[in-house]
Amino acid sequence: MQLDLNFIRSQFPIFQTDLGQKIGFFDNAGGSFPAMQVVDRLTDFYKNYKIQPYGPNALGTKAGEAMDLGRYTMAKLLNVSVDEMTIGASATQNINTLAAACNLIVTKGTEVIVTEQDHEANIGGWERLCKQQDATLKFWKVNPQTGELHLEDLEKILSPQTKVLCVTHSSNIIGTINPINKIAELISPMGIRLVVDGVSFAPHEFPNLDNLKCDAYVFSTYKTYGTHQGVMVVRPDFLEELEPQCHFFNTSTLYKRLDTAGPNHASIAALAGIGDYFEAAYNHHFSEKDIPLHEKTRKVSHLMNSHENKLCSYLLENINELPLRIFGKKTMEGREANISMKANNVSSNSIMEGLAKIDIASKHGHFYAYRLMQAMKVDDLNDGILRLSFSHYNSMEEVERCVDGLRKLIV
Numbered sequence: 001m002q003l004d005l006n007f008i009r010s011q012f013p014i015f016q017t018d019l020g021q022k023i024g025f026f027d028n029a030g031g032s033f034p035a036m037q038v039v040d041r042l043t044d045f046y047k048n049y050k051i052q053p054y055g056p057n058a059l060g061t062k063a064g065e066a067m068d069l070g071r072y073t074m075a076k077l078l079n080v081s082v083d084e085m086t087i088g089a090s091a092t093q094n095i096n097t098l099a100a101a102c103n104l105i106v107t108k109g110t111e112v113i114v115t116e117q118d119h120e121a122n123i124g125g126w127e128r129l130c131k132q133q134d135a136t137l138k139f140w141k142v143n144p145q146t147g148e149l150h151l152e153d154l155e156k157i158l159s160p161q162t163k164v165l166c167v168t169h170s171s172n173i174i175g176t177i178n179p180i181n182k183i184a185e186l187i188s189p190m191g192i193r194l195v196v197d198g199v200s201f202a203p204h205e206f207p208n209l210d211n212l213k214c215d216a217y218v219f220s221t222y223k224t225y226g227t228h229q230g231v232m233v234v235r236p237d238f239l240e241e242l243e244p245q246c247h248f249f250n251t252s253t254l255y256k257r258l259d260t261a262g263p264n265h266a267s268i269a270a271l272a273g274i275g276d277y278f279e280a281a282y283n284h285h286f287s288e289k290d291i292p293l294h295e296k297t298r299k300v301s302h303l304m305n306s307h308e309n310k311l312c313s314y315l316l317e318n319i320n321e322l323p324l325r326i327f328g329k330k331t332m333e334g335r336e337a338n339i340s341m342k343a344n345n346v347s348s349n350s351i352m353e354g355l356a357k358i359d360i361a362s363k364h365g366h367f368y369a370y371r372l373m374q375a376m377k378v379d380d381l382n383d384g385i386l387r388l389s390f391s392h393y394n395s396m397e398e399v400e401r402c403v404d405g406l407r408k409l410i411v
């Protein structure tokens with residue numbers, strides 16, 4: 001079965017606009033379009049009950065119910081309990097809060113491991129924590145040619161002092177999907193906590209956390225067709241070990257413990273729209289009714305994923321001969337649909353501008369994966385690499401147009 005692209009595009013308001021129809025949008029890793037169901041729920045909240053929720057009045061009750069539905073729907077999508085979930089401003093903010101809360105386990109003389117492959121969101125907060133606690137920050141280094149992480153290199157740096165290991169589920173530059181469960185098998189017996197950055201992975205395959213053996217998982221809902229927020233799941237036994245970062249009188253409410261800012265009511269309510277969107281996509285493609293939302297989402301995610309892989313394979317096959325370096329694997333096996341490249345003779349900026357002239361949106365730079373760029377010896381980090389990041393709503397016509405453009409621009 002294939003993804004019905006006409007149906008999918010009918011679910012996104014952007015494709016009902018002239019500009020949305022014209023532009024082939026390949027900067028999805030920066031933020032995806034929101035689904036209609038999300039926009040509708042957000043608008044409904046703002047129009048009809050945008051007040052302090054849970055108040056003892058009909059409006060407060062409605063607002064509270066809408067927020068609860070947003071929270072519960074997200075928990076159902078991820079297949080976790082609602083108590084384990086923190087919803088914050090962004091993935092970066094959530095990870096920074098988590099790192100600060102680890103001050104009781106990351107103490108003087110202990111170690112935290114981060115990777116060179118990660119976005120700075122999953123490095124900087126840990127570096128600051130280590131400095132503050134007089135602990136050691138160790139880097140799990142990548143292979144400088146490929147940017148890949150290898151388990152043998154991790155084994156060499158693990159020690160009895162290691163308390164936390166932070167790694168990305170997939171790279172926002174080279175696209176490689178890391179073997180999270182294998183990493184967990186290696187480190188869990190040593191009592192090391194595993195923190196996974198799923199921001200780059202989640203838009204391509206909505207995470208089902210019963211399949212992943214990690215202690216904390218973080219991603220951004222503005223990259224998964226939702227509102228601009230970050231969701232963080234922290235398993236209860238880990239959460240219990242952390243220093244609460246909330247008001248002291250809220251510490252008995254598990255999901256508030258790592259909530260530093262107070263929630264964005266309307267945006268949380270609108271998260272229910274992501275569930276509506278997956279439900280609608282499921283009902284359009286499948287007939288079996290009585291299965292949980294996370295299973296429906298998994299089936300839809302597989303369709304999305306194979307559609308993206310088809311488009312990306314076409315891109316990879318057709319730019320292979322051009323004078324450029326392609327980062328990451330040359331086929332879609334074990335990678336997600338983010339393709340990064342650096343041309344030998346043309347700047348990434350001028351390729352981006354050239355593509356924009358034929359209505360192809362791309363982006364260049366270091367994408368905050370600064371350490372990875374340095375490790376892979378990418379020169380001029382301001383120009384950086386050109387990245388084409390796909391979503392399931394992209395079409396083959398857009399990819400063909402993009403390939404034609406790249407052939408003319410990269411000489």
Ligand SMILES: Cc1ncc(COP(=O)(O)O)c(C=O)c1O
Pocket residue numbers: 029030089090091092093119121122168171172197198199200219220229230
């Ligand atoms: C892999 C990865 N991690 C973390 C982030 C930061 O996410 P947020 O903007 O929600 O803080 C990004 C953003 O692009 C990312 O690509």
